[in-house]
Amino acid sequence: MAATICFVRVSLLLVLPLFSVNGLLQRSKISLNNNEYKGILIAITEDVKENVSIVENIKNISNVITENLGQQDIFTGASSALYQATKNRAFFKEITILLPNTWSDDLTSIEATNEIFDAANIILTKHENVGRETPYTNQFGSCGEEAEYIHLTDKFILDSQWTVDTYGDPGKVIVHEWSHLRWGLFNEYATNDNERFYLNERGSVEPTRCSKAVIGKSNDFETGKPCNVYPGRGIRPGKKCRFNPNLKNVATGSYMFMSFLESVVEFCHSDVTGDPLSLHNAMAPNQQNIQCSYRSAWDVMLESEDFKNDNNPARQVTDTTPTFRVVKIAPLRIVLVLDVSGSMSIFRNHSSDNIFSSGNSERERRDALVNLLPTTTGGGTCIGCGLNSGVQVLEKDGLSARGGILILITDGGETDSPFINDVKQSLISKGVCVDTVAFGTSADEKLLSLSEETCGLSFLYNEDVSSTGLSDAFSATITSRIGGSSNTSFELYSEKQAVPSTDTLKGTIVIDSTIGKNTKFFFLWTTSPISVVLYRPNGTAIDDTSLEYKRDDGARTVLIEIAGIAESGTWLYEVTDHQGGQVEISVQSNVREDTQPIRVTTTTSNSLITETPAKTTIYAQVQRGYAPILKADVVATVERPRPHAPVKVNLLDNGAGADFTEDDGVYSGVFLDFVTATCPNCRYNVKVTAVDTDGTAQVPISTFTGGVLPIRPPNGIDENTNITEPVGPFYRVVSGGVIQAPLTIPPGDNFPPSRITDLKVAATSYDNQTVTLAWTAPGNDLDRGTAYEYHLRYSEIFDVFYKDFMNGTELSNSNLTVGNLSSPKTFGEMETMTILMPSKDENITYFFAVRARDAPGNIGPPSNIVSAYCICI
Structure with a gap:
């Protein structure tokens, strides 16, 4: 969409409208009020072929009726299942489906407002381009932290019978993934060979599951033969052994274990007076127990903002059917809001270096933008005035401001009203995102919170000679909002370096096989003109005699634009500046067709x-x-x-x-x-x-x-x-x-070693009465450095041990035949320690856990717990 350039100067701020094609974005904000989830955004990628059935099936799979499950639907069914699983405390009320702009208007006549693909809570892609069909949740954080997004494929939505045959009730699948997304729960099934089976206190081998009421058999996945036939002997099954539940089960929990079981209708809980068929199995070595320190799924949920302090108490609702709104991606509108107070006199030189373009029309627009930058500065700073003016530009010609983005650049605190807090709620209600660029270290402290509360991005340019913060901010504002488009541009390289006056600055840039379209190499000098030579992977040189080479002394830039597809491989650049100045180098390239970038x-x-x-x-x-x-x-x-x-x-x-x-x-x-x-x-x-x-x-x-x-x-x-x-x-x-961050950082060592979460039994020797444990070494300060010592304990009673590590018996180096508790390795290295167990007259299951301490006495949390069976003579 072509930009109409205008200049508005209001209360000492400059407002420039920039338009672009559609990283770092915050997800669409989901709210839970009065038991109703609103603000859920489902986005469909551009590579998914237009199909009306996709939209209809997201709402309902009306054509699938199976003998066991009856009529199935997806989000409508998920809403009902969620309501039951949360004990009548939550259901889906409002869901928006965002269509790609390549689809026709047949499905909707409504353009998106503040809905952006990269902010979607649920992403739907073409299954051939993913490499896997299984629904999953993109989960970065720790227990209880919200995840990034749920990933589904068009096959899951369109192939209804396959979905039911493979995963069971699709609505229950959504509830499982929603539990990762919203409440930061982890899976209760085994995710590696060390987690598949465990020993209980009697020495019997149990399959990992929650709840223990789930019944089934363990079989070799290749031969189909039983593989846990002697559970009472304390011998773990081989790596090919898998627990297979009876599909006709009685267990009511848990969604985080096997949501496909028809009997499963809730999460595992720790209330001994509650339903025993969904009682939490703390002993199971699954990721929910390991990452959440043995808390049940329901306990973690109750600590979330949704339910803590009795938020959203149970309410009787007769209809949990969500309402669906279908919209289509709209052109993205961006407005630059620039502080021109007295403290911003340095900005013009910096900003003109960082507004890139290519092609005659785009270069003309760039030049127009640069020319509109203020030549004089002065006065105070009214940030609220500038934000209001930016909204007025978005609303020009009767348009809605929703979905618009304001890029606010300022270097100081606001001095004149209206202030940020005066206009922030209006921005939120209008659906306007505010990206903020703090120009220097004295910019107003409210910039970051303004961005976070309006679903915007936040950047810093600290004016350091090596900083590329300003160009990175301009690039990220554009490129981080094109995730659903095939015309994706990437910043491949961004560096600012000193050019030696007596030598040539040399460097390399890799163009990989997924990109190369519309590739641009930018070189920006700060003081004296530079000479640039760029070598293709085949050794051919591009210099100031080449057609690809464009020099603009006024803008202090050299632009080398590669026609067609840039060759894959290593490109070499050479920069010469006989006066020894600084050069900023940036490389951008678009995705090739029919590739996954x-x-x-x-x-x-x-x-x-x-x-x-x-x-x-x-x-x-x-x-x-x-x-x-x-x-x-x-x-x-x-x-x-x-x-x-x-x-x-x-x-x-x-x-x-x-x-x-x-x-x-x-x-x-x-x-x-x-x-x-x-x-x-x-x-x-x-x-x-x-x-x-x-x-x-x-x-x-x-x-x-x-x-x-x-x-x-x-x-x-x-x-x-x-x-x-x-x-x-x-x-x-x-x-x-x-x-x-805060201004003052307390001195001293303030952090303990990180928690060990991968403790495992590497070997046992019944002849030698030894158990070998292995784990990844933590650091001295969380993940940094080397800890001072380990505290290793064991217990014969799991229940008291997992509740309090100190209830175990401490082991010392005298109990080890291999390893040294007083000499930890550096973070990331593998530790191996072999323990000589005490002689007894009975066979015993031992439970082990370990934690690390640093020299000042900071102690890390106890690790996950592992079990070993000892035939002690």
Whole structure:
């Protein structure tokens, strides 16, 4: 959509309308009031072929009637099932379905307002482009934290009989996934070989399940023969043994175990006076117990904002059918709101360097925008005035402001009314998102909360010579809102470097096989003109004599635009500046047709930190399409208040510490390097790079890789079969937004080692009466460094041990034949310790747990509990 450029100057703010084609976005805000969930957004990707049945089936599968389940529907049925599972405390009331703009207007005549694909709570994609058909939830955080989105495929929606045959009641599938999304629950089925069976206090082998009322048999998944035929001998079944429930069961719990069982209608709970058929099984070594410290699903739910303090008490509702609203993606409208107070005199030079374009018409629009930037500054700052003016631009010609985005750039605190708090509620009610760019460290402290409350993004440009924050902000504002489009643009590279006056700055950029369309290399100098030579992977040079080379001395830029598809491989650049200035380099490229692009999205567990000691977890998800990319190198660079240097945080996908699931494509790391600074509102800028330069990155292509549990593993194969293929070299860079933290950081060591969640029994020796345990070493401060010592305990009574670690008997180095409790390894390394068990006259099940301590005495939480059977003579 072509932009109409206008200039409005109101209360010392500049308002420029920018229009764009359709990362880092917040999800659509879901509310639960009076037991009714509203604000749920389902978005369909552009690669899904237009089909009226998709919309109708999302509402209802009216043509499927099975002998066991009767007539089935999806979200209407899910609403009824949710109402029952939450004991009459919640159901779906309002759901919006967002159609791609490539679909016709036959299904709806309504354009979207503030509905954006990347903010969807539920995403529906084409199943051929995913590599798996199983519904799943994109879950980054810890127990009780809301997840990102539910992922469904068109096959799940359209192939009704297959859905019922594979997963049972589709409405119950949605309830299972909703429990991950809304309440941060984890699965109660086994997710690896160490979790499939466990030993109870009598030494009997039990299959992992919740509740224990679920009955069934254990069979070898290849031969079909029974494999747990002697449960009382304390011998665990082999790796091919699987528990198969009776489909005609009596257990009423739990949704997080096997939602396909017809008898399952609620979650496991811990109330011993409640329904015994859904009583929580704390002993089962599943992820719900491990990640939630043995709390039941219902207990975790009751701690959520939905239900705590008796929020949304039970209410009798006769009709739980949701209302559906179908809308179509509308063109995205963006307005620049620029502070031109006296403190912003530096902005024009910086901003003109960071408004990119290509092609004659776009260059003309860029030049027009640059020319509209203020040449003079002065006066106070009325941020509320500028925001109101931005809304007026969105509402020009009778349009609604809903869905519009304001990019607010300011460097100081507001001085004149109306203030941010005066206009914020109006922005929310009008459905306007506000992206904020804090230009420097003195920008108003309310910018971040303004963005968060209006579903916007927040950025920082700290004016450091190495910072690319401003260009990253402009890029992310556009590119983070095109997730559902095939015309996706990626920022591949973003760096600011010093060019030596006596040498040439050299660097490489990888163009992978999923991109290369409309590729642009931008070089921006700060002081003296530069010369650039770019070499294709085949060695051919592009310089100032080439047609692709465009130089603009007024804008201090060199733009090299590659016609057609840029070759895959490594591109080399050489930059010369005989006066030794700074150059900022940015590379953007679009997705090739009929490919699944490599994407990186990032978020933090807490961006607005108000308590000390301050900490936050940085998450980055690396995917090809919607399949996870494993074994990539992922690093977050955090710019800190000057004069403190940036800090790099390695993000890992190892299932330890801040990372909750190994090899799921979500890379995690804790940032602790906050500083005591003089800035009135200390902000930290986050940028994440994900690369593979040596061919180690892999993508799984196995059929089942998590999600809701099917009635039977597809095609009878092992659901944990780890089949992967190489991704090939790639490079991605994305903005991680802003973290805002307290001014003063308390001195000293304020954090304990992280909790160990992967403790396992590696081996047992009945002859030697030994048990070998293994786990991933925690750090000294959460995931950082090396702990001081381990506390290892065991007990013969599970119930008292899981409630209080101190109820166990402590082991010392004298009890070990291998390992040293006083010499932990560095975070991420594997620990192995072999314990010589005491001699007794009976056979015993021992339960083990471990925790770590640092030198100042900070103690980490107890680990998960594992069991071993000892034939003690």
